[in-house]
Amino acid sequence: MPTTTDPTRLSELPIIQAPMAGAAGPALAAAVTRAGGLGFLAAGYRSAQAMGAEIDELRALIGDAPFGVNAFMPHPAPTPAEADATRRYAGSLARAAARYGGTVGTPAPGSERDDWDAKFELLLARPVPVVSFTFGLPAMAQVTALKAAGTRTVATVTTPEEARVAVGHGVDALCVQGAEAGGHQGGFGNPDAPAPYGLLTLLTLIAGQTELPLIAAGGLMTGRQIEAVRLAGASAAQLGTAFLRCPESVAPAAHKAALADPAFDRSVLTRAFSGRWARGLHNGFVARHEAEAPGVYPYVHHLVSPIRKAAAARGEADGLALWAGQGWRLAREEPAAEVIHRLVDEMAAARKACA
Ligand SMILES: Cc1cc2nc3c(=O)[nH]c(=O)nc-3n(C[C@H](O)[C@H](O)[C@H](O)COP(=O)(O)O)c2cc1C
Missing domain, CATH: 3.20.20.70 (Aldolase class I)
Incomplete structure (x- = not known):
């Protein structure tokens, strides 16, 4: 070396x-x-x-x-108020999970490390x-x-x-x-x-x-x-x-395809997928969930992760985190x-x- x-x-x-x-x-x-x-x-x-x-x-x-x-x-473990906010977000993600045939994830205690x-x-x-x-x-x-x-x-x-x-x-x-x-x-x-x-x-x-x-x-x-x-x-x-x-x-193939698809016309900073700010292409998931997503990283990531996987398996860019600079x-x-x-x-x- x-x-x-x-x-x-x-x-x-x-x-x-x-x-x-x-x-x-x-x-x-x-x-x-x-x-x-x-x-x-x-x-x-x-x-x-x-x-x-x-x-x-x-x-x-x-x-x-x-x-x-x-x-x-x-990261620090979530406070009781953050744990409540995470549970509320989990509730509102149920429809997204159903849409892509996935489930809402369960964050494991300690996953913040x-x-x-x-x-x-x-x-x-x-x-x-x-x-x-x-x-x-x-x-x-x-x-x-x-x-x-x-x-x-x-x-x-x-x-x-x-x-x-x-x-x-x-x-x-x-x-x-x-x-x-x-x-x-x-x-x-x-x-x-x-x-x-x-x-x-x-x-x-x-x-x-x-x-x-x-x-x-x-x-x-x-x-x-x-x-x-x-x-x-x-x-x-x-x-x-x-x-x-x-x-x-x-x-995921749908992510790669979205990067070349003129239908995606802007990149935005969002906390909807993980609870921390990240830049990706604006899609339906961001539009539906940005306003309600709490800033509780990485618990929000673990809630959303199986939904993203289900959307990827179906080739649905609308439910993916389309990270892009x-x-x-x-x-x-x-x-x-x-x-x-x-x-x-x-x-x-x-x-x-x-x-
Ligand atoms: C799909 C994707 C995943 C990323 N994952 C990580 C990561 O695991 N760790 C990290 O430090 N940065 C991660 N980043 C950020 C990159 O390190 C880097 O800052 C970023 O890609 C630079 O901007 P650009 O994408 O416009 O080149 C990720 C970026 C993208 C696009």
Whole structure:
């Protein structure tokens, strides 16, 4: 393993495939790493054991080549008032469950920890090149221990204040996520305030306050944009939506099709699927449930998850969480290696145009 503590120096290219729970598994991560980028596994919503199995699978595909693993940080257990709000939402989801032939899920007590303690132990026992944290920071001693094991650590931040806290926590790099990003806003400052900053402004503010390597995320679909964020202070770009339609992505077929369907005409931030703000294409589920969904993460996710699965099995995009960044219209159906090659060509052309 190379000795740098900068996760953006591990791969030949400054291109990171975003961890995407429900879409990015070993096949996508392997394809991106093989093409010279940094592939990422998403450990959110899975057990430590399932995470370990995916790491083994990826290693069997890429050997000693670099990759990352993303983990969701624990949330507090719901208060009695939040538990009541969750029960009310469960009641109103019954009709959605019937519509797609599914059931309303039952959140297991303790699911708010997302099995982090066991994941941490596994990542310490069998270190991986990079670990990134979403929805918070682990204990400082855990960051120190992962670094001592040779792992580079990355914190996801959505405000300059979160960046300050993460730097003080001793992480090696920051993933700077703008409001344009598809999927969840991964910060931890104020979960009630959705996505306060666009990427370029956030990057500029954070670049002025820390020397740590910055990974830019949110709405990036082209090599020209990657060069733009590098000029603004990023060491690398993290792209999610750009890889969603790849054959290696395990996003549901109806999700992939919706990204190319002109009937879906806007992306919105919604709490309807999980209780935390996340960006996806506006569909019937969002229209019907946005107003009543309580901000009780991840309990709302566990209520809705079987409904989403039932809708996916029926190919009904109307009942899916159609996570997508603001640049979704540029997502193409092509192998991940081709996405990377195109980005590299576009980056070279952009540099030439600016020379
Ligand atoms: C389908 C999907 C799932 C995602 N899941 C995760 C996740 O598990 N962990 C995480 O840190 N970020 C997740 N994200 C957010 C990405 O890390 C990244 O911030 C985002 O994709 C960047 O914006 P873009 O999609 O416009 O490229 C997800 C994004 C998408 C589109």
